[in-house]
Amino acid sequence: MSDVAIGHGQPFVRKEILQPEPPPASLVGFSGWARQNLFVGPANTLLSLFCLALATYVAWIMLDFLVLRAVWTGANREACIGPEVGACWPFITTRFGQMLYGFYPAEEHWRPATVFFVAVALIAPLLTPSAPYKKANALLFFVAFPIFAFVMLSGGFFGLRPVETRAWGGLLVTLVVATTGIVASLPLGVLLALGRRSKLPVVRFFAIAFIEFWRGVPLITVLFFATYMLPLFLPSGWSIDGLLRALVGVSLFSAAYMAEVVRGGLQAIPKGQYEGAMAMGLRYWPMMILIVLPQALKLVIPGIVNTFIGLFKDTTLVAIISIFDFLGIIRSAFADPNWATPGTVYTGFAFAGIVYFIFCYGMSRYSRFVEERLDVGHKH
Amino acid sequence: MAESVVDASELSAAQKPQISNETAVEIIGMSKWYGDFNVLKDINLKVKRGERIVICGPSGSGKSTMIRCINRLEEHQKGQIIVEGTELTNDLKKIDEIRRDVGMCFQHFNLFPHLTILENCTLAPMWVRKMPKREAEELAMHFLKRVRIPEQAKKYPGQLSGGQQQRVAIARALCMQPKIMLFDEPTSALDPEMVKEVLDTMVGLANDGMTMLCVTHEMGFARQVANRVIFMDAGQIIEMNEPNAFFANPQHERTKLFLSQILH
Numbered sequence: 001m002s003d004v005a006i007g008h009g010q011p012f013v014r015k016e017i018l019q020p021e022p023p024p025a026s027l028v029g030f031s032g033w034a035r036q037n038l039f040v041g042p043a044n045t046l047l048s049l050f051c052l053a054l055a056t057y058v059a060w061i062m063l064d065f066l067v068l069r070a071v072w073t074g075a076n077r078e079a080c081i082g083p084e085v086g087a088c089w090p091f092i093t094t095r096f097g098q099m100l101y102g103f104y105p106a107e108e109h110w111r112p113a114t115v116f117f118v119a120v121a122l123i124a125p126l127l128t129p130s131a132p133y134k135k136a137n138a139l140l141f142f143v144a145f146p147i148f149a150f151v152m153l154s155g156g157f158f159g160l161r162p163v164e165t166r167a168w169g170g171l172l173v174t175l176v177v178a179t180t181g182i183v184a185s186l187p188l189g190v191l192l193a194l195g196r197r198s199k200l201p202v203v204r205f206f207a208i209a210f211i212e213f214w215r216g217v218p219l220i221t222v223l224f225f226a227t228y229m230l231p232l233f234l235p236s237g238w239s240i241d242g243l244l245r246a247l248v249g250v251s252l253f254s255a256a257y258m259a260e261v262v263r264g265g266l267q268a269i270p271k272g273q274y275e276g277a278m279a280m281g282l283r284y285w286p287m288m289i290l291i292v293l294p295q296a297l298k299l300v301i302p303g304i305v306n307t308f309i310g311l312f313k314d315t316t317l318v319a320i321i322s323i324f325d326f327l328g329i330i331r332s333a334f335a336d337p338n339w340a341t342p343g344t345v346y347t348g349f350a351f352a353g354i355v356y357f358i359f360c361y362g363m364s365r366y367s368r369f370v371e372e373r374l375d376v377g378h379k380h
Numbered sequence: 381m382a383e384s385v386v387d388a389s390e391l392s393a394a395q396k397p398q399i400s401n402e403t404a405v406e407i408i409g410m411s412k413w414y415g416d417f418n419v420l421k422d423i424n425l426k427v428k429r430g431e432r433i434v435i436c437g438p439s440g441s442g443k444s445t446m447i448r449c450i451n452r453l454e455e456h457q458k459g460q461i462i463v464e465g466t467e468l469t470n471d472l473k474k475i476d477e478i479r480r481d482v483g484m485c486f487q488h489f490n491l492f493p494h495l496t497i498l499e500n501c502t503l504a505p506m507w508v509r510k511m512p513k514r515e516a517e518e519l520a521m522h523f524l525k526r527v528r529i530p531e532q533a534k535k536y537p538g539q540l541s542g543g544q545q546q547r548v549a550i551a552r553a554l555c556m557q558p559k560i561m562l563f564d565e566p567t568s569a570l571d572p573e574m575v576k577e578v579l580d581t582m583v584g585l586a587n588d589g590m591t592m593l594c595v596t597h598e599m600g601f602a603r604q605v606a607n608r609v610i611f612m613d614a615g616q617i618i619e620m621n622e623p624n625a626f627f628a629n630p631q632h633e634r635t636k637l638f639l640s641q642i643l644h
Binding site for chain 1: 451480486490504538
């Protein structure tokens with residue numbers, strides 16, 4: 001029941017408080033959604049149709065090459081020769097072991113495989129908010145697991161045959177470099193960011209110098225320097241493992257980037273949060289760990305994951321110092337005359353692309369999940 | 381106007397608890413500068429335990445800065461501040477000691493948005509006083525009941541109204557069981573509908589004998605609970621008197637002008 005239109009000079013008193021009504025049909029359901037989002041006016045409609053056509057076209061090309069025209073079995077290049085042949089999958093399947101482990105001795109493949117499964121078994125519950133025993137889990141992953149992985153992969157203990165890091169390769173190296181870089185760069189980056197905002201001039205200067213130095217040089221230079229020039233500066237008889245040098249280089253490099261991402265988050269925390277914490281008697285570290293960092297890091301999750309993804313893909317640059325990571329192994333396989341066909345290179349890169357995409361998109365989705373989970377619907 | 385003053389004084393006389401003779405806060409010849417700017421000039425103030433001081437004045441007069449010096453959120457450069465017998469210096473231990481005894485509520489509440497109401501209240505007791513979790517939670521619920529908001533304990537600050545948030549902030553400060561409470565314009569950021577619930581909480585606190593220093597423009601509150609009202613301008617204390625005399629018969633020209641502006 002609606003009141004009469006309110007006119008000039010007429011007093012008005014509402015007699016009945018209105019109850020909410022359901023929205024009109026044009027707002028609900030798929031058709032309502034499409035009308036409001038895809039087909040608003042001619043320009044929007046045209047753009048929607050164009051994008052739809054483009055997406056269909058690209059999807060069709062990929063489906064055609066990767067599935068419809070693809071060869072699925074075969075013993076050598078003969079299987080994949082022909083004008084209408086798409087992806088040459090037997091090239092991937094016959095070299096799959098090498099793509100996973102590089103030149104790691106075949107009879108020892110169970111060792112990296114075990115490390116991989118233990119890693120998954122530890123990471124999966126760590127990333128699942130509802131899984132119990134978070135503290136023990138974290139302790140196992142961040143302290144016990146690196147030791148376990150080192151012993152298993154390098155060998156030389158408990159009767160395990162030593163395997164030099166030069167023989168490591170493939171996805172194994174990619175994951176070792178990326179995981180180490182990710183796990184080391186976040187805490188280092190946080191410390192550097194705090195250092196850069198410190199009131200102590202010496203700490204601040206050191207943090208700024210470190211960050212600007214590592215951000216100022218290309219990763220390739222860092223890896224090159226670590227591999228070929230560092231030994232010249234070390235006392236004779238000293239040598240540091242090549243992979244370890246790459247690991248340290250990658251970690252410090254991404255720590256500098258991480259520091260700037262985290263600093264962005266720290267700057268977004270209002271002064272009132274510090275004052276609220278200080279007024280209750282919290283000192284610097286409890287204040288940072290309990291109040292400031294949880295909020296700052298949450299704000300910059302997209303930036304942090306962005307850096308992680310960049311780092312994951314930058315691991316391919318270790319090729320420059322003759323470490324055969326996943327992409328490096330695939331590229332080296334192109335030289336195999338047994339599989340030299342016109343489609344081999346495309347197949348190899350398509351496969352590499354798919355694998356890198358799965359890891360990076362996985363990180364991206366997980367970061368969205370964490371963002372949504374931590375969103376408690378507040379402003380400062 | 382005159383009538384309400386008389387009413388308020390009768391009411392407050394009946395309610396005002398005893399003031400002890402011991403000193404809670406003593407400020408002697410304190411001055412402060414921001415760079416070249418002399419923001420506080422020769423502040424002298426003695427607050428007894430159980431006393432309730434209301435500080436008013438135009439914006440930029442240094443009233444907030446003054447109370448923020450008491451728990452060292454701001455550093456003073458000259459003079460002395462003695463809180464519960466401890467003089468504030470650069471000694472971090474003394475600053476910690478004083479902050480444990482002095483609670484503070486801010487204009488913008490400064491609750492921690494990533495923690496629940498209960499966690500906001502238990503944080504300092506657990507990390508500063510090293511209280512076991514269960515005990516801290518009991519204490520927090522006690523004070524949340526006192527500010528009449530226990531049912532919100534599991535919510536996050538962002539889900540509460542401004543008035544509720546400020547009451548939580550009061551409870552959070554009380555959980556440290558402070559001897560002195562500082563209020564820095566606690567109702568200035570609130571919607572008009574919510575001012576009263578916060579003021580009522582503060583009146584309750586005053587009636588329980590808490591030593592309070594409040595920067596506020598709520599003159600009704602000043603009349604009802606204050607023992608003394610301080611008027612500040614240009615970084616100095618211009619006038620200080622008990623509320624009835626302060627409002628009925630201001631002495632300084634600047635005070636008269638200020639009161640005529642806010643008590644229309």
